[in-house]
Amino acid sequence: MSAPESACAAALATASMEVMTGNDAAATAAKLARVQVIAAYPITPQSPVVEQLSAWVESGELPAEFVTVESEHSALTVCIAASTVGARTFTATSANGLAYMTEQVWWAAGARLPIVMCIANRAMAAPWNVLNDQQDSMSVRDAGWVQLYCRDNQEILDTTLQAYRIAERLHVPVMVCYDGFLLSHTMMPVSVPDAAVIDAWLPKYDHPLTVVDPADPRNIGPVVIADPRADASGEGHGGYMEIRAQLHGALLEVLDVIPKVDSEYGAAVGRQWGGLLWEHMLDDAEVVLVAAGSLGTQLTVAAEKLREEGVKAGVLGIRAYRPFPVAALRGKLAGRKLALVYDKALAYGYEGPICSDLRGCLLGTPDAPAVFGAVCGLGGRDVPVDQLAGAARRALADAEAGLRVRETDWINLHLEG
Numbered sequence: 001m002s003a004p005e006s007a008c009a010a011a012l013a014t015a016s017m018e019v020m021t022g023n024d025a026a027a028t029a030a031k032l033a034r035v036q037v038i039a040a041y042p043i044t045p046q047s048p049v050v051e052q053l054s055a056w057v058e059s060g061e062l063p064a065e066f067v068t069v070e071s072e073h074s075a076l077t078v079c080i081a082a083s084t085v086g087a088r089t090f091t092a093t094s095a096n097g098l099a100y101m102t103e104q105v106w107w108a109a110g111a112r113l114p115i116v117m118c119i120a121n122r123a124m125a126a127p128w129n130v131l132n133d134q135q136d137s138m139s140v141r142d143a144g145w146v147q148l149y150c151r152d153n154q155e156i157l158d159t160t161l162q163a164y165r166i167a168e169r170l171h172v173p174v175m176v177c178y179d180g181f182l183l184s185h186t187m188m189p190v191s192v193p194d195a196a197v198i199d200a201w202l203p204k205y206d207h208p209l210t211v212v213d214p215a216d217p218r219n220i221g222p223v224v225i226a227d228p229r230a231d232a233s234g235e236g237h238g239g240y241m242e243i244r245a246q247l248h249g250a251l252l253e254v255l256d257v258i259p260k261v262d263s264e265y266g267a268a269v270g271r272q273w274g275g276l277l278w279e280h281m282l283d284d285a286e287v288v289l290v291a292a293g294s295l296g297t298q299l300t301v302a303a304e305k306l307r308e309e310g311v312k313a314g315v316l317g318i319r320a321y322r323p324f325p326v327a328a329l330r331g332k333l334a335g336r337k338l339a340l341v342y343d344k345a346l347a348y349g350y351e352g353p354i355c356s357d358l359r360g361c362l363l364g365t366p367d368a369p370a371v372f373g374a375v376c377g378l379g380g381r382d383v384p385v386d387q388l389a390g391a392a393r394r395a396l397a398d399a400e401a402g403l404r405v406r407e408t409d410w411i412n413l414h415l416e417g
Contacts, residue, residue: 012270014194022183025153025190026092026118026176027052029160032198033116036087037065039078043097044130045180046120050092072097076104076117083113084220086207088164091115094180095122095136102140109144109247111221114167114205115174117145118160121293121344122180123379131380132180134293138345138353144247146174146254147322149292153188155273158265159319161198165261168205170250179294179344181380193269201268251323258320276325277332278317281307285314286337287396288369292318292354295342295376295383302388313392318354326361333362336369338399340392342411344377351375351408370399376411387411 020028026049030038038057040050056062065087067078072093079089093101098119108115119137123129137147146166150156156178163174178184227239238246259275266272280300282288287306289299296317306313316332316339318325333339339362343352350356355373362368372395377383391409398406 012191014197015191015269016194017189017191019187020153020190021048021185021187022150022153022156022178023048023120023185024052025157026160026178027056028190028192029157030090030116031056031062032193032195033088033090033161033164033202034199034204035062035064035090037067037079037082037089039067039069039075039082039089039091041069041072041075041093041097043072043094045122045184046092046094046097046118048184049118049120053090072100073104076101076108076115079115079117080104080108080111080113083108083115084111085212086205088168088205089115090117092118092120094120095124095130098136098140099124102143105140105143105145107221108173110243112171112247112250113173114164114171116160116163116167117173117175118156119175119177120180120184121177129379130180132182132344133378133380134177134179134344135346135378137175137177141322141353144172144251145322146172146251146258146320148174148176148258148320149318150176150178150183151278151294151297151317153183153186154190154271156183157190157192158269158271158273161193161202162258162261162265164202164205165264166254166257169257169261170253172247172250172254177293182294191271197268201265254323255320255325255327274317274319276320276328278319279332280315280317282314282316282332284312286312287392288314288316288333288336288339289342289388289392290316290318290339290354290358291342291344292321293344295344298383298385299342299388301385302392305385305389306392311392311396321354324357324361329358329361330365330368333369334365335367338396339369339371340395341371341373342388342391343373343375346375346378355408370404372398372406372409374409374411381412383411 057066082089124135167174262275299315303313341355359371374391
């Protein structure tokens with residue numbers, strides 16, 4: 001056995017198997033990451049994440065500052081302040097709580113702060129609905145955060161840990177998104193790595209800048225004009241557009257860093273998640289079912305059902321949605337007949353957001369499949385496997401009839417009455 005294989009075996013041997021919810025998995029990951037500042041404001045279905053962390057801080061099991069605040073906006077503000085001075089920070093939210101944070105969501109990204117925030121995906125109001133879809137995180141997909149989507153509770157724990165390594169390597173914030181109730185409150189067996197293994201893999205965050213120094217006072221996040229200019233010492237600095245270009249460049253670098261971090265985590269812990277994408281029965285698939293989150297797991301069953309009917313179906317799961325993995329998707333989908341995207345969100349007046357992005361990234365590429373979209377599961381609406389497979393059958397019939405563009409298919413929609 002090689003040294004890396006021996007290390008993996010040792011890590012797996014020292015891990016403990018526990019049955020826990022997705023929220024507990026997120027909290028456990030934050031604890032293993034030895035976060036130093038936790039900002040908490042409750043909102044269903046996220047609340048149990050910070051409740052569990054509060055209990056560990058109160059008992060002394062987690063030596064961290066637990067800050068209870070008056071709003072979600074304040075929660076992220078606390079994380080921004082703590083991260084600015086070099087602390088490893090954590091918070092979590094859902095739905096309208098994320099909407100209330102939106103100003104600070106943009107600030108955290110523009111300030112290049114390595115904050116990790118878990119999003120227990122929930123429908124947006126009005127009307128009020130506490131059940132799952134992905135409209136909340138999709139609404140801030142272009143704010144400069146990395147967005148990673150999880151398919152089960154084990155992936156929530158592992159991805160939250162990986163998020164810190166990604167965030168701190170490139171100084172970008174990361175959202176770890178998982179489906180509310182479908183994962184947040186569902187119990188599953190989860191392998192929890194030994195703390196010593198994670199301590200070795202994710203050492204204490206070494207903040208590269210001393211930004212708080214009484215002998216060298218400065219403004220943090222001052223107004224920046226459009227054009228580059230020199231500071232008081234004569235050193236040149238970019239203007240607003242250069243800062244935005246640098247953030248964009250960092251997000252593009254993340255496309256290389258995510259698979260590397262996943263591989264490094266696999267070497268340390270013995271488990272990987274596919275990097276940017278994951279796949280199921282994709283090798284010879286002509287019809288590819290595409291989704292992010294736990295819906296992808298349901299699609300594996302739908303694909304197997306279609307295979308029994310003679311349809312060469314497979315699944316391509318979106319793990320990293322921002323930055324959008326253009327090259328990886330092009331490589332996986334070249335030569336296929338059809339890609340059907342199942343979105344749990346909607347760009348009102350247009351179509352599902354993942355569908356739009358996928359169609360755009362394949363436009364003009366050789367051997368690109370037809371890309372059709374389906375919207376499902378909004379507000380927690382049931383998404384039965386038979387209906388997922390039925391949508392694939394309808395899409396395949398349209399593709400074989402020569403269609404390249406068609407209206408979005410709404411799954412399990414009832415408009416009569």
